Amino acid sequence: MSGMMKRWLLNGRPIGRPIQDDDFKLDEAPIPSPGPGQVLLKTLWLGFDPAQKGWMENVADYVAPMEIGEVMRGSGIGQVVESNHPKYKVGDLLCGLTGWQEYLVTDGVGYERPVADLKPTAMLSVVGTTGITAYGGLFKLGEPVAGDVVVVSGAAGATGSVAGQLAKIAGCTVIGIAGGKDKCDWLTQELGFDHAIDYKSEPVRPRLKELAPRGVNVFFDNVGGSILNDTLAQIATGARIVICGGISRYQVGRMPAGPENYFNLVFRRATMRGFIVLDWMSEFPDIRRRLAGFVNAGKLQFREDEQHGFENAPRTLLRLFDGSNKGKQILKVADPA
Amino acid sequence: MSGMMKRWLLNGRPIGRPIQDDDFKLDEAPIPSPGPGQVLLKTLWLGFDPAQKGWMENVADYVAPMEIGEVMRGSGIGQVVESNHPKYKVGDLLCGLTGWQEYLVTDGVGYERPVADLKPTAMLSVVGTTGITAYGGLFKLGEPVAGDVVVVSGAAGATGSVAGQLAKIAGCTVIGIAGGKDKCDWLTQELGFDHAIDYKSEPVRPRLKELAPRGVNVFFDNVGGSILNDTLAQIATGARIVICGGISRYQVGRMPAGPENYFNLVFRRATMRGFIVLDWMSEFPDIRRRLAGFVNAGKLQFREDEQHGFENAPRTLLRLFDGSNKGKQILKVADPA
Numbered sequence: 001m002s003g004m005m006k007r008w009l010l011n012g013r014p015i016g017r018p019i020q021d022d023d024f025k026l027d028e029a030p031i032p033s034p035g036p037g038q039v040l041l042k043t044l045w046l047g048f049d050p051a052q053k054g055w056m057e058n059v060a061d062y063v064a065p066m067e068i069g070e071v072m073r074g075s076g077i078g079q080v081v082e083s084n085h086p087k088y089k090v091g092d093l094l095c096g097l098t099g100w101q102e103y104l105v106t107d108g109v110g111y112e113r114p115v116a117d118l119k120p121t122a123m124l125s126v127v128g129t130t131g132i133t134a135y136g137g138l139f140k141l142g143e144p145v146a147g148d149v150v151v152v153s154g155a156a157g158a159t160g161s162v163a164g165q166l167a168k169i170a171g172c173t174v175i176g177i178a179g180g181k182d183k184c185d186w187l188t189q190e191l192g193f194d195h196a197i198d199y200k201s202e203p204v205r206p207r208l209k210e211l212a213p214r215g216v217n218v219f220f221d222n223v224g225g226s227i228l229n230d231t232l233a234q235i236a237t238g239a240r241i242v243i244c245g246g247i248s249r250y251q252v253g254r255m256p257a258g259p260e261n262y263f264n265l266v267f268r269r270a271t272m273r274g275f276i277v278l279d280w281m282s283e284f285p286d287i288r289r290r291l292a293g294f295v296n297a298g299k300l301q302f303r304e305d306e307q308h309g310f311e312n313a314p315r316t317l318l319r320l321f322d323g324s325n326k327g328k329q330i331l332k333v334a335d336p337a
Numbered sequence: 338m339s340g341m342m343k344r345w346l347l348n349g350r351p352i353g354r355p356i357q358d359d360d361f362k363l364d365e366a367p368i369p370s371p372g373p374g375q376v377l378l379k380t381l382w383l384g385f386d387p388a389q390k391g392w393m394e395n396v397a398d399y400v401a402p403m404e405i406g407e408v409m410r411g412s413g414i415g416q417v418v419e420s421n422h423p424k425y426k427v428g429d430l431l432c433g434l435t436g437w438q439e440y441l442v443t444d445g446v447g448y449e450r451p452v453a454d455l456k457p458t459a460m461l462s463v464v465g466t467t468g469i470t471a472y473g474g475l476f477k478l479g480e481p482v483a484g485d486v487v488v489v490s491g492a493a494g495a496t497g498s499v500a501g502q503l504a505k506i507a508g509c510t511v512i513g514i515a516g517g518k519d520k521c522d523w524l525t526q527e528l529g530f531d532h533a534i535d536y537k538s539e540p541v542r543p544r545l546k547e548l549a550p551r552g553v554n555v556f557f558d559n560v561g562g563s564i565l566n567d568t569l570a571q572i573a574t575g576a577r578i579v580i581c582g583g584i585s586r587y588q589v590g591r592m593p594a595g596p597e598n599y600f601n602l603v604f605r606r607a608t609m610r611g612f613i614v615l616d617w618m619s620e621f622p623d624i625r626r627r628l629a630g631f632v633n634a635g636k637l638q639f640r641e642d643e644q645h646g647f648e649n650a651p652r653t654l655l656r657l658f659d660g661s662n663k664g665k666q667i668l669k670v671a672d673p674a
Contacts, residue, residue: 062604229595246600258566258595263583266611267399274603 001040001082005031007101008072008313015057018321023056024072024100024314032105039088040105041078043098043310044336047124048074048317048329050247062276072100072313075128077120079336091337095123100313102333115292120336125158125328126295126302127288133244133277134162134220135287139170140280141242141273142218146171149212151231154222154247156183158302158328161191162291163220163244165300168192172218175211177204177227179323186326191301205230215239215268224248225256232261241265241272247321303327310334338377338419342368344438345409345650352394355658360393361409361437361651369442376422377442378415380435380647381673384461385411385654385666387584399613409437409650412465414457416673428674432460437650439670449621452629457673462495462665463632463639464625470581470614471499471557472624476507477617478579478610479555483508486549488568491559491584493520495639495665498528499628500557500581502637505529509555512548514541514564516660523663528638542567552576552605561585562593569598578602578609584658640664647671 005028012023034040055073058065066073076098080088085108088094096111098104114120115127125131137159144150150167154160155176164187167174175195176187184196197207204227208216215236221228224246235241248256265272280287294300305325307316310333319325342365349360371377392410395402403410413435417425422445425431433448435441451457452464462468474496481487487504491497492513501524504511512532513524521533534544541564545553552573558565561583572578585593602609617624631637642662644653647670656662 059604224600243600243602246603256597256600258597258599260593260595262595262599262609263561263580263593263611265580265609266583266613267396269612269616270610272599272602272609273607274600275606276603279606 001031001033003031004028005102006310007099010056010066010068010070010072012068013057014053015059019053019056019314019318021314026311029101031103034082034084034105036084038105038107039080039085039094040082040103041094041098042081042337043076043078043102043104043333044093045121045124046074046076046098046100046313046316046331046333047121047128047130048320048325048331049130050245050320052317053321062278073097074100075124076333077114077123078104081337093120093336095120095128102310115288118292118295121304121306121328121330122292122295122302124330125304126162126300127291129277130158130328131162131291131302132280132284132287134159134166135291136277136280136283137242137244137275138163138166138218138220141275142167142220142240144170144172144218148172148217149175149215149236150218150220151175151177151208151212151216152220152222153177153227153231154245155187155193155196156326157222157247159244160220160222161187161327162300162302164193165191166294167218167220169294169299173212175208175216177223183326186303199227205233208234212236218242220244222247228256229259229261232259232264235264235268235270237268237270239268239270241270243272243274305329307331338368338370340368341365342439343647344436347393347403347405347407347409349405350394351390352396356390356393356651356655358651363648366438368440371419371421371442373421375442375444376417376425376431377419377440378431378435379418380413380415380439380441380670381430382458382461383411383413383435383437383650383653383668383670384458384465384467385657385662385668386467387582387657389654390658399615410434411437412461413670414451414460415441418674430457430673432457432465437647439647452625455629455632458641458643458665458667459629459632459639461667462641463499463637464628466614467495467665468499468628468639469617469621469624471496472503472628473614473617473620474579474581474612475500475503475555475557478612479504479557479577481507481509481555485509485554486512486552486573487555487557488512488514488545488549488553489557489559490514490564490568491582492524492530492533493663494559494584496581497557497559498524498664499637499639501530502528503631504555504557506631506636510549512545512553514560520663523640536564542570545571549573555579557581559584566594566596566598569596569601572601572605572607574605574607576605576607578607580609580611642666644668
């Protein structure tokens with residue numbers, strides 16, 4: 001296959017400021033040719049995650065640094081269009097870190113096939129690292145017990161919505177914190193959350209006190225800032241606070257204010273922990289199987305916000321930071337053959 | 338025994354402000370008479386702890402609330418001067434929550450005899466809740482492994498100095514953070530700490546980076562505020578942060594600023610936990626035996642700052658908050674018979 005392809009290169013580091021248009025540069029390059037044991041993938045979908053801002057900043061030292069001029073790193077799903085690899089034939093779909101480029105060559109290491117009975121993009125959301133993050137963070141760190149009160153912030157996000165539903169599956173009372181009536185209605189009316197707090201129109205701390213008078217046993221935090229602080233004020237004895245994300249810091253590029261109420265960890269004999277999902281890589285296949293089982297059993301819903309057009313990759317990423325995405329943010333780049 | 342005795346009553350709540358002289362009221366009352374199964378104790382020593390401010394404020398809900406007009410709560414050692422109890426004879430020493438009063442009556446529940454081969458006041462410090470706090474916090478929550486770098490803040494305090502020495506016994510490299518050259522010299526020259534950082538004359542963060550270039554594995558925090566935040570910036574992967582105290586908040590009565598760097602818990606897959614030593618009450622005898630063993634083996638030193646005179650109880654407490662105490666703050670109230 002010959003010809004040119006488009007790709008987005010990293011062109012600036014959004015440290016201490018929001019992402020700007022010129023942090024990315026649209027570039028053209030020849031479509032590469034697969035060598036022995038390699039395939040040529042055509043990118044069909046890209047998946048977006050708040051952590052990508054950290055990668056651009058190079059603050060996230062759990063992954064290799066990203067250099068200016070490199071293809072922007074990101075998850076995606078590609079279709080094999082040429083194959084020199086015995087395991088992959090033309091037409092196969094592969095999911096992995098495709099990056100923001102229309103074509104790429106790989107030997108398949110680090111790539112997975114989609115789960116058979118789900119739509120392919122589920123690999124970017126509910127059975128991808130997003131869903132696995134929710135599963136691992138909730139169960140390994142949060143250790144919810146049936147009857148616990150579990151609070152999830154960023155609850156209408158791709159990770160938060162899975163974490164909350166998993167806590168329901170585990171027999172807990174689940175309170176979601178999200179911004180806006182639409183998101184809150186989705187949580188309680190569609191996903192089965194017991195309660196939702198709209199932080200844009202309700203004060204979080206008194207509402208939590210009302211909804212969880214005996215305290216919060218598990219807090220799955222995607223937000224940080226005042227929501228973390230308010231929830232710390234209402235934790236139960238022995239509470240587990242799972243720090244999954246800090247969306248309140250991502251667009252300003254610095255840490256949100258520290259939680260003044262951290263000292264409640266003492267009075268409540270509580271634990272606050274962070275994690276990196278990649279540490280559990282060896283368990284991904286098993287966790288993925290469990291998540292797919294819950295989806296197929298009708299117990300775990302997910303929603304995707306699909307945008308279109310390769311040129312729109314940067315502005316699709318930005319949808320995560322202004323809260324306009326509804327569900328997992330993905331971008332359709334090309335139709336499957 | 339008849340006559341009058343002195344006692345200090347709680348007279349104000351130092352919420353959001355330092356402790357003031359009129360938060361206590363010196364009072365006289367008749368010396369009580371022991372009933373059947375009771376003893377009359379004469380208070381010989383009182384022990385002081387920063388947590389007492391929290392008790393005065395009633396923020397510490399892990400203990401019964403303290404009412405205005407009650408005898409000020411606190412640890413002490415008393416000598417039996419009259420006994421109607423088959424287990425205790427006149428002259429016996431008992432340690433427990435005597436409160437700030439010259440005499441008291443008790444049935445002995447909640448009281449312990451001093452450890453035989455140590456001086457009695459060791460029960461107020463190294464083998465009392467102070468030492469047990471250090472032991473439990475360090476080993477149960479900090480989980481140090483030989484070769485770890487352990488940082489202790491408030492390292493010259495009664496709890497911190499024990500925690501640091503225990504970490505040395507456990508084969509760790511120990512860095513103490515304390516205020517002033519005298520305290521730092523004591524840590525490194527007398528107690529065997531590997532390094533000491535004088536936060537009054539050295540910037541903590543760059544010094545930690547220099548002394549622990551591969552990161553801090555365990556942080557035993559007695560201070561909070563900027564020292565907690567600076568140390569969070571330098572934690573190693575898998576670090577355990579033990580929140581033992583927050584002396585930086587006690588005299589202002591509110592939480593110290595929250596640690597902005599809490600999000601490093603994510604990048605470092607780290608854990609921050611709090612505890613209340615009373616939760617381990619059933620293990621006190623065993624822990625006390627171990628601590629006494631280390632003292633007798635010459636591996637664990639402790640120092641006491643003994644003030645004199647019952648009338649000086651309030652100002653002796655205040656020594657904890659201006660950093661003027663050297664070692665465990667105690668007050669000698671009367672000589673043993």
